[in-house]
Amino acid sequence: MRQTKATYIIFIICVFMGSVFAQAQSDKQKQLEARRLQLKKEMEQLNSLLFANKKKEKNVITLVEDLNYKVSVRKNLIKVTNDQANLLTRDINNNQKQISDLRDQLKELKEQYAAMIVKSYKNKSQLSRVMFLMSSTNFKQAYKRLQYIKQYSDYQKQQGEEIKAKTAKLQKLNTELLKQKEDKQKLVEENRIAKRELEAELKEHEVLMASIRSNMTKYNAQLKQKQKESDRIDKEIDRLIKEAIAASNKKAGKSKNSSAFALTPEAKALAATFEANKGKLPWPVVRGIVKMRFGKQPSAIDKTVTVNSKGVRIATEKGAKVRAVFDGEVSQIIAIPNANPVIIVRHGNYMTVYRNLSKIYVNKGDKVTAKQDLGEVFTNNSTGETLLYFRVYKDAKLENPAHWINKL
Structure with a gap:
């Protein structure tokens, strides 16, 4: 009895800890998504405010400053998107494990339920129930047998409801899993594009820096004048x-x-x-x-x-x-x-x-x-x-x- 109670307590603790972990994962995912959207908005504004008018002749120093800023935002965006994809991977793995566990539980429940149905079918006649009650040696035993029949019937219903609930949960988890996989694929593709754009920006930055290094005296003089x-x-x-x-x-x-x-x-x-x-x-x-x-x-x-x-x-x-x-x-x-x-x-x-x-x-x-x-x-x-x-x-x-x- 004590062992059963201890096992039950451990089960409840595990369920609670799993719930807390899942909530923490969900909160972290929301934070990352909010940060990603913020960085995307910043990138859009940056392109609009600093890089939209290409006809204007910016000096090299200004171009380098703008590119530095753009590269830093792009790197942050790639990092946040990558973190989000990694977190989704953990969520997907967790959901796949839950789905596997639920399938095992469903299989066991259905086998138990099937055995109960067979047993109920064999003893389904009203006469057998009456005979079961009438064969009691006293009223107390008859009452206990009546309670047993009721409890058995309630347990059958409970098992049926549990199968229904676990089936619904399994379907929900499968739907979530598909959505998570789609979301992850979008993030991976988004990062692939962002990395290509970053490579192009870094090359452009290197070309500009090479032109500056070739005439550092001139650009240092410009910087000093601006600072003055x-x-x-x-x-x-x-x-x-x-x-x-x-x-x-x-x-x-x-x-x-x-x-x-x-x-x-x-x-x-x-x-x-x-x-x-x-x-x-x-x-x-x-x-x-x-x-x-x-x-x-x-x-x-x-x-x-x-x-x-x-x-x-x-x-x-x-x-x-x-x-x-x-x-x-x-x-x-x-x-x-x-x-x-x-x-x-x-x-x-x-x-x-x-x-x-x-x-x-x-x-x-x-x-x-x-x-x-x-x-x-x-x-x-x-x-x-x-x-x-x-x-x-x-x-x-x-x-x-x-x-x-x-x-x-």
Whole structure:
């Protein structure tokens, strides 16, 4: 009896663990599918925003940067698709094992059921049942025999229902198995195409890099010039932010040397709300991809050179509107000689910076709301590129925009 009970408990534990494992597999599959679709969407946007207009003459450096980004997305997509196919393989193997086990169980159940039917047929006459009851030595024995007949009949029905349930489960598993095999085949084919495209992109990248290596002095000079221009704009932005901090402290009667804003109760409340929405803020453009992320990273041209990005560079579509990521006040509109305009929006002691604009829709001092259009992103007519440079500051300190913007 104890052994039977122990066996039953072990069976229940195995069923429970199997259920938990199956659910974990299902959840993982959903996560991978969501990530795969996200990467496919990113690839579509990338092709649309960076590679659609082939008539435009991009310089080699820009082409290498774009190809680097495309290759990295393609590699991620291949990896995720491969992981998904491998997980499906495990699911298929698991289902095949379940199908095999169910078939064995069904065979045994049907044999037992057939034996019961034969036995019932042999003893089916009402007379034999009556004689079985009447031959009892006392009432108690007769009652027990009656209960036995009822239990036997119920057990027959139960066996029949179990056969029906297991047959239905077997059919469902067979259907799932066919679907899983189809899904896996689609993923394998998708990866085969993606790998061919990756090979072509890597060859194109190598050709471009060969042309750069043959004249590295020229391209290094171009990079230095671009960095010099960027540094000039950065210094002006930093200067104006420090001036705004000093002005807020002077107005509050505090030291002008403070590196933090002196906040009014209203500004404190706005900053607190901004902080509460960390990671949930909308993108500064409706449609775009991040070409360069925040922080130190190797140069696309020379891996020994480190680039320190103070914000993110977002490629978007021609005519794209730039929008405020949160409620605030237009602190500055910067017109820098030989550069495109910059808008700074203040949110308490936080600042968001929108650089490389062609049109401005707001004025200094204007109150703005989240997703309100501030202007239009500049499009380089010779290359066809539309790039927004976006930053987040807390007082005078730079923040990683990816920590603030939803799914950046």
